[in-house]
Amino acid sequence: MSRQSRWTRVTQCENIPLREGRAVIVDGKELAVFNLGDRFLAVENRCPHRGGPLSDGIVSGRQVVCPLHAWRVCLEDGSVVKPAEQKACVASYRTRVESGIVCVQLPAQQHGVGGVTEPEIADPTPLAARSACMPKPVPGQDLELEPAAG
Numbered sequence: 001m002s003r004q005s006r007w008t009r010v011t012q013c014e015n016i017p018l019r020e021g022r023a024v025i026v027d028g029k030e031l032a033v034f035n036l037g038d039r040f041l042a043v044e045n046r047c048p049h050r051g052g053p054l055s056d057g058i059v060s061g062r063q064v065v066c067p068l069h070a071w072r073v074c075l076e077d078g079s080v081v082k083p084a085e086q087k088a089c090v091a092s093y094r095t096r097v098e099s100g101i102v103c104v105q106l107p108a109q110q111h112g113v114g115g116v117t118e119p120e121i122a123d124p125t126p127l128a129a130r131s132a133c134m135p136k137p138v139p140g141q142d143l144e145l146e147p148a149a150g
């Protein structure tokens with residue numbers, strides 16, 4: 001079991017309609033989890049522009065359009081896609097589905113404070129640096145994402 005991260009169950013798959021997002025609170029942090037049909041993606045539920053709720057945005061491909069001022073955020077890495085000159089981003093989180101439950105991988109420092117967190121799911125894989133906010137992978141270091149189970 002990894003000490004660097006853990007998988008946390010956040011909601012049943014059926015609670016997030018196709019091409020929509022839902023806000024969930026995990027360890028006191030609000031995340032937006034989206035159902036893209038073939039997988040679920042999760043980002044921080046706070047637009048980097050002025051804090052709009054990304055979970056209420058319109059899903060377009062692998063992006064969400066913020067409901068407040070229409071910035072586009074990539075759901076795969078949290079980067080702002082439009083306006084293109086913006087370098088801002090939100091944190092993104094790995095997801096997977098286990099027994100019909102959407103699970104999100106959180107770093108270790110977010111453990112154990114309220115929210116809807118449920119018991120840890122054993123996972124031997126390290127937390128990958130998916131977010132555009134996080135440092136880029138070091139050449140030769142394997143940070144490939146594993147496909148979500150389900």
Ligand code: FES
Nearest residue numbers: 047050052066069
């Ligand atoms: S708060 Fe999201 S675009 Fe302004």
